[in-house]
Amino acid sequence: xxxxxxxxxxxxxxxxxxxxxxxxxxxxxxxxxxxxxxxxxxxxxxxxxxxxxxxxxxxxxxxxxxxxxxxxxxxxxxxxxxxxxxxxxxxxxxxxxxxxxxxxxxxxxxxxxxxxxxxxxxxxxxxxxxxxxxxxxxxxxxxxxxxxxxxxxxxxxxxxxxxxxxxxxxxxxxxxxxxxxxxxxxxxxxxxxxxxxxxxxxxxxxxxxxxxxxxxxxxxxxxxxxxxxxxxxxxxxxxxxxxxxxxxxxxxxxxxxxxxxxxxxxxxxxxxxxxxxxxxxxxxxxxxxxxx
Amino acid sequence: xxxxxxxxxxxxxxxxxxxxxxxxxxxxxxxxxxxxxxxxxxxxxxxxxxxxxxxxxxxxxxxxxxxxxxxxxxxxxxxxxxxxxxxxxxxxxxxxxxxxxxxxxxxxxxxxxxxxxxxxxxxxxxxxxxxxxxxxxxxxxxxxxxxxxxxxxxxxxxxxxxxxxxxxxxxxxxxxxxxxxxxxxxxxxxxxxxxxxxxxxxxxxxxxxxxxxxxxxxxxxxxxxxxxxxxxxxxxxxxxxxxxxxxxxxxxxxxxxxxxxxxxxxxxxxxxxxxxxxxxxxxxxxxxxxxxxxxxxxxxxxxxxxxxxxxxxxxxxxxxxxxxxxxxxxxxxxxxxxxxxxxxxxxxxxxxxxxxxxxxxxxxxxxxxxxxxxxxxxxxxxxxxxxxx
Numbered sequence: 001x002x003x004x005x006x007x008x009x010x011x012x013x014x015x016x017x018x019x020x021x022x023x024x025x026x027x028x029x030x031x032x033x034x035x036x037x038x039x040x041x042x043x044x045x046x047x048x049x050x051x052x053x054x055x056x057x058x059x060x061x062x063x064x065x066x067x068x069x070x071x072x073x074x075x076x077x078x079x080x081x082x083x084x085x086x087x088x089x090x091x092x093x094x095x096x097x098x099x100x101x102x103x104x105x106x107x108x109x110x111x112x113x114x115x116x117x118x119x120x121x122x123x124x125x126x127x128x129x130x131x132x133x134x135x136x137x138x139x140x141x142x143x144x145x146x147x148x149x150x151x152x153x154x155x156x157x158x159x160x161x162x163x164x165x166x167x168x169x170x171x172x173x174x175x176x177x178x179x180x181x182x183x184x185x186x187x188x189x190x191x192x193x194x195x196x197x198x199x200x201x202x203x204x205x206x207x208x209x210x211x212x213x214x215x216x217x218x219x220x221x222x223x224x225x226x227x228x229x230x231x232x233x234x235x236x237x238x239x240x241x242x243x244x245x246x247x248x249x250x251x252x253x254x255x256x257x258x259x260x261x262x263x264x265x266x267x268x269x270x271x272x273x274x275x276x277x278x279x280x281x282x283x284x285x286x287x288x289x290x291x292x
Numbered sequence: 293x294x295x296x297x298x299x300x301x302x303x304x305x306x307x308x309x310x311x312x313x314x315x316x317x318x319x320x321x322x323x324x325x326x327x328x329x330x331x332x333x334x335x336x337x338x339x340x341x342x343x344x345x346x347x348x349x350x351x352x353x354x355x356x357x358x359x360x361x362x363x364x365x366x367x368x369x370x371x372x373x374x375x376x377x378x379x380x381x382x383x384x385x386x387x388x389x390x391x392x393x394x395x396x397x398x399x400x401x402x403x404x405x406x407x408x409x410x411x412x413x414x415x416x417x418x419x420x421x422x423x424x425x426x427x428x429x430x431x432x433x434x435x436x437x438x439x440x441x442x443x444x445x446x447x448x449x450x451x452x453x454x455x456x457x458x459x460x461x462x463x464x465x466x467x468x469x470x471x472x473x474x475x476x477x478x479x480x481x482x483x484x485x486x487x488x489x490x491x492x493x494x495x496x497x498x499x500x501x502x503x504x505x506x507x508x509x510x511x512x513x514x515x516x517x518x519x520x521x522x523x524x525x526x527x528x529x530x531x532x533x534x535x536x537x538x539x540x541x542x543x544x545x546x547x548x549x550x551x552x553x554x555x556x557x558x559x560x561x562x563x564x565x566x567x568x569x570x571x572x573x574x575x576x577x578x579x580x581x582x583x584x585x586x587x588x589x590x591x592x593x594x595x596x597x598x599x600x601x602x603x604x605x606x607x608x609x610x611x612x613x614x615x616x617x618x619x620x621x622x623x624x625x626x627x628x629x630x631x632x633x634x635x636x637x638x639x640x641x642x643x644x645x646x647x648x649x650x651x652x653x654x655x656x657x658x659x660x661x662x663x664x665x666x667x668x669x670x671x672x673x674x675x676x677x678x679x680x681x
Binding site: 020159 | 405407408410411412441442443480483485510512513515516557558559560561562564565568569572585613614615616617645646647649666667668
């Protein structure tokens, strides 16, 4: 098993003929992802440099290929449209790599696509090592195994995974959920899936300062995942002083968002918080031994 | 993009939110001329993005043209005093001359984007006119929040419900739902991340008026509103932000800390992790630098110059974990920087892994450089070199 994605998942790439879309399609294929085609309006009927069929619309692509998983590499102005087109055609799983999608576009998308699992936007995608990868993660640092990983950051994810892999701790699925204010899939959404995944025996949560996603994840762990070895890391503890966020936002999250609040929440849920990424494998191994 | 008060109020006017009668002026003479034509008691307000105008003496009253000119001079004579977030203060380039209101009560309302529910959130409290964080400390129970279902959008019942639940004075009730309708309209139409009225004034003669306006537009949505181009006013950049911009980076991608270990990484998360690693290895950080995703050779070269010329770095730790960033591009940039730079040379510690790492390592090897394997190893090596040089 694994969550969201396995070797049979049929993937299509929206924006497959663009520079990024084409480049990363090649890399995903090399990793073993079952990419069955792509969509670029006006280029229907052509083949990509990888020999994949290109379609004008998502509907045509699905009819011809039976694809189920969308990967989006279109520019920001077209991202919501790509998600709506996929939803309307019946797609229920999408990964939006695009950075810079207007926040109101995502408000509309999440409000109007019930039942659709959207990863991102502004994310590196997800990977079920040894099986399939959707997005831009560098496949060779991952190793198949039993640790689930969820992260808000891109490059920090690779750093953490590299450490896990070197320590012999392979991964079931790693999900980069993205750093935007409005994202389709949260830590808790992923934890729910990991809970029911027989392959996943432990979880690493890589959070960041800001928002309250980590606090909610901690609350979920406390309630539902007490028997699962879990380790967290909070990036940005020495963050450069930024400009203040909107006051209204700060009030809604009721004091959440600081590193202290997140660390305290995890500790209260029995989740050790690593001081640096390189500590994660050791802490996780300890938790696994303690719980077993 | 944060808007100035006069810009926010212009959007309020377009959206049907009542605002005081006003004139935007750029010189004391304009202020005097306006008051001469429109006798009465006027308030003259500095147009800046920083908060705390009242306390800084940048809001003053005038009852005739001469007084208007004098207070305008006084306000514009000095910039807004610096604070922690704006160490350079802010120059005052224009003023808003506005009708004075006979205030009976002051409330607060705002619409923003809530990450948790993924919906627009409307927040109301009957305690307005002071810093909203202060209100939250003193009267936390006074806030009413409602999350809007985007499929329904705004409907007047929302305004009625909030007016009752926040115990707004009866004088507000008739006008309030329409004011929120205007705010919601503005929020959606212009892609705002925040629309805030503080205070929402109830005057002694029963009018409800937005006495201030705070609007933050989503930078990612500005391509839909090219008309705001001319409104782009920003806080003056501090030195780090200017240096970042000059190097082709985002304003928040570079910050100096005064230590001797220069750092650069791709992605903010990894850049912060790199600083942690240097600290953990016992070093002092010269700077934070996020080179961004998909960096090409030229950007890498610019970052090299930035760190070497503008920080106290005695060693430069480059930590790249490629996803969308390609290792060969970074390596090319490093080699080019070293070959073309006229700046002082400092030892480099390079960690290069991820996408196209073999090609990147080959390019570095040809130039006689051997990357380290891990972040902690690189940090340790960099700290040693900083101590030795």
